[in-house]
Amino acid sequence: xxxxxxxxxxxxxxxxxxxxxxxxxxxxxxxxxxxxxxxxxxxxxxxxxxxxxxxxxxxxxxxxxxxxxxxxxxxxxxxxxxxxxxxxxxxxxxxxxxxxxxxxxxxxxxxxxxxxxxxxxxxxxxxxxxxxxxxxxxxxxxxxxxxxxxxxxxxxxxxxxxxxxxxxxxxxxxxxxxxxxxxxxxxxxxxxxxxxxxxxxxxxxxxxxxxxxxxxxxxxxxxxxxxxxxxxxxxxxxxxxxxxxxxxxxxxxxxxxxxxxxxxx
Numbered sequence: 001x002x003x004x005x006x007x008x009x010x011x012x013x014x015x016x017x018x019x020x021x022x023x024x025x026x027x028x029x030x031x032x033x034x035x036x037x038x039x040x041x042x043x044x045x046x047x048x049x050x051x052x053x054x055x056x057x058x059x060x061x062x063x064x065x066x067x068x069x070x071x072x073x074x075x076x077x078x079x080x081x082x083x084x085x086x087x088x089x090x091x092x093x094x095x096x097x098x099x100x101x102x103x104x105x106x107x108x109x110x111x112x113x114x115x116x117x118x119x120x121x122x123x124x125x126x127x128x129x130x131x132x133x134x135x136x137x138x139x140x141x142x143x144x145x146x147x148x149x150x151x152x153x154x155x156x157x158x159x160x161x162x163x164x165x166x167x168x169x170x171x172x173x174x175x176x177x178x179x180x181x182x183x184x185x186x187x188x189x190x191x192x193x194x195x196x197x198x199x200x201x202x203x204x205x206x207x208x209x210x211x212x213x214x215x216x217x218x219x220x221x222x223x224x225x226x227x228x229x230x231x232x233x234x235x236x237x238x239x240x241x242x243x244x245x246x247x248x249x250x251x252x253x254x255x256x257x258x259x260x261x262x263x264x265x
Contacts, residue, residue, distance in 0.1 A: 019043060030189070034197050045197065048240045052204050053187055055233050059211045059226065060178055064129050066218050067156075067171075071132060072124045074152035075099070086145045093120050096127075096135075099146055105134045129178055133171040136164070160217040170214055177207050201237045208233060 020028060020043070028042050031049070035041035079092035079099075089098035096109050108131050109123070116122035139147045149164060157167060180187050187207055188200040212230065216223035 016043060030186070030195060033195050034200065045240075049186075049188055049197075049200055049204075052201065052233075052236055052240060053181060055236065056177070056181055056187070056204070056208055056211065058229065059208065059215065060174075060181070062222060062226070063174065063211055063215050063218075064178075066215065066222060067129075067132055068124055068127065070156045070218055071135060071152075072120075074155040075148060077155070078148050078151045079146075082146075082151075088146075096120075096123065099148075100135060100138050102134055102138065105131060105138070130175045133168045133175070136168060136171075157217045159220060159223075162217075167217075170210070174211060174214060177211070197241060201240060205234070205237065 023043075023046065028046060031042040031045045034045055075095045076092050079088060079095050082088065083092060100106050100109065109127065112123050112126035116126050136149070140149075141147060142150070153164070160167070162170075177187055188203045189195075190199040190203050193199045208230075212223070212226060215226060
C-alpha cells in the first residue's frame with residue numbers, strides 16, 4: 001500500500017470535522033488559506049508545519065545548555081582568578097549569589113535555589129533561558145572590581161566579533177522564538193509577505209539559521225555536529241512542499257477521493 005492509498009483509507013475513516021473543532025477554526029484558518037481550498041490539506045499542513053517547527057527543539061536545547069554552561073564556567077574561572085587581586089563577596093563557584101545586582105535577576109535566582117537541592121549545578125540548570133541575557137548585562141561599569149565582560153566574552157563566544165549589544169539582542173530574539181514554540185504559537189508567519197507554504201517554511205528556516213549561527217558563535221565542534229541535523233531539517237521541509245503538490249494532483253485526478261472528502265463536510 002503506497003502513501004496515497006494509505007491517505008485514502010485514513011480520510012474515509014476519520015471525522016475531520018471533529019478534528020477541526022478540537023483545533024479550532026481560528027487556529028486552522030491560516031492553513032486553510034495556504035491549502036487553497038484543497039480539501040483537508042489544511043489539517044495535513046498544520047501537522048506538517050508544526051512538525052517542521054518542532055525540529056527547532058533540539059537546536060534550542062543545545063543552544064540553551066551550551067550557553068548556560070559556558071557562562072557559568074567562564075564566570076567561575078574569571079572570579080577564581082580575580083579573587084587573587086580582590087576580596088570577593090563570596091565563593092567564585094556561587095557567583096550567582098553575590099554578583100548580580102538587578103532585583104528581578106536576584107529574585108529569579110532565589111526561586112531556582114528554593115526549587116532545587118541548593119547545589120550550584122542544580123541552581124544553574126533551573127535558571128530559565130531569559131535570565132542569561134540579564135546576567136551578561138550585569139556589572140557594566142568597567143571600573144567596578146567585579147566587572148567581568150572583557151574577561152569572559154572570548155570564552156563564551158570565541159567565534160564572533162559581534163559587540164555585547166548585538167549578542168544580547170540575539171539572545172532576546174531567540175527567547176521570543178523559544179517562548180512561542182514552547183507555547184504552541186506559530187513561529188512561521190511571514191512578515192509582510194504573502195501567506196504561502198514556501199514563505200512559511202522560509203520563516204522557519206530563518207529562525208533555525210539564527211539558532212544555528214548562535215551555536216556556531218559558541219562552539220565550532222557543536223556547529224559541525226549540527227550540520228547533519230541541518231540536512232534532515234531541510235529534507236523534511238522539501239517533503240512538505242511535495243505533500244502539497246501530490247495531494248492537490250490526487251484530489252483533482254481522483255473523483256472517488258474527492259467524493260470521500262466531500263462526504264466529511
